[in-house]
Amino acid sequence: MSFNVFQGQEGSTLLLGNRFIDDSVSLPFAIGEIKVKSDHMMGRSPCCSKHSVNRGAWTAVEDSLLRKYIETHGEGGWRSLPKKAGLQRCGKSCRLRWLNYLRPNIKHGNISADEEELIIRMHGLLGNRWSLIAGRVPGRTDNEIKNYWNTHLGKKVAALKGDDTKTHKNVVQNSPTLACNMNSSDDMPSSSISKLKKTNMDRSRSSAFVIPNVHNLKYIDTSNRFSSLQGTVHVMDGGKSLHCNPKAIGPSLQGNSPMDDKIDSNPVKANLISTELHSTVSLVKLHDVEPHASDVLENDDNLYLSNTVSEDDELFLDTDCSMEESPEILNLLKHHNNVNTEDGSNITPASTPDDHMLDQMNGKNIIQEQRSQILDVLNFFEVGEAEKEVCCNIHEWGQDRHYLKGSSSRLMDDRLIQWPDDHEDMQLQGGNGFGIASPHLDYAGLTDGATWEASVWYEE
DNA sequence: AATCAGCCCAACCGCACGCCC
């Protein structure tokens, strides 16, 4: 039976609900008795006339018409699109067909093990928020992920975890300490566990907590300035856009800041900041980026941008640096033999200071521990596979520490955007050109030289 | 070969939300 007909067309069949009824079907009622449920009666006008549109599977011809129209005129205006494109379809149907099937870069075919793993983790955090999950799985649509979950993963996870998995989200959210202690693998799907074991970091800091969009993982070390913020890790959800501009978040911020003198008076501390900011930036730089900051502004609501870009942005870990010049960088290299550079390659230090030397330089203090912890986090993300690896234990990091939460009307989730009142004055810039968080940063205007936004994504 | 049941997934649905007037 062909469904490519619609009522009103010559020789057409009758549309009844979701069904096309052709002449061969005997109806248990007279045609005149058919009452079509009216959306209008529910207080809303229908998006289209259900009597004059094709329904059901799309034909190749329809696909072609829709694709050509959108390629020429762009997306949007779905309600008027069908008529303009010569389609006998509802605008919503057109939109859905485009978004779920015709849109470029849509992946078709089986979902890989890595994708599956990511979906499981994301679902653990977000629950049935399919569009959010889809935003973290490149090339997959919310509809596809939803279907895949309902037909495969839901059962799979349920089989692994028993009935509790039906409330998987709650398991994670309500168990802050463990959500995912990786030492206790009971709460994790086996596939995730195997993935986590690949890393060489402290398992106790791993978790099933999912941080969306690792592109925007940031660390802002305020440990030397604000004791109450020691060791904080700041992760910002990057919103829908998977692209960010390294220029825009580059560390080279020149300018006058109330904190400049403090940094200048303590070069070691300044280096600490620069090192970690550099490592963060290099993380971001591994990914495709938009070439212009303006693009980022348009495409990524959650970015925190620098209005100052200099050649220093091109400098990341200086492989030629001496210990005198940058002991912190060497320290970083010591802890992480594979440090990613901006071009995606790895560098390994020719030599690194030994523990004794580091202790002498820094004092055997928590700074090293903090840095190690943070870099463990970065390392954990396995930068090269950042799209896939999005777990960390925010709760573990949070112990005895404070998190900064970004403040911006442009953030999409209020849960992210609470700055502690007592840190409102945190605004500084490095004398060596490294900016750090400004809770009052005007995203839109970009008139503030301070550029670093600190946020934590977490579920209440 | 025919029938049935279960599964898969594209498509549809109603509702929610933001924007604009």
Place this chain on the structure above:
DNA sequence: GGGGCGTGCGGTTGGGCTGAT
């Protein structure tokens, strides 16, 4: 403030497919 519109979202539907009987 409220209504209309456009869009996005999660839940649901049902045709097609496949394997079992």
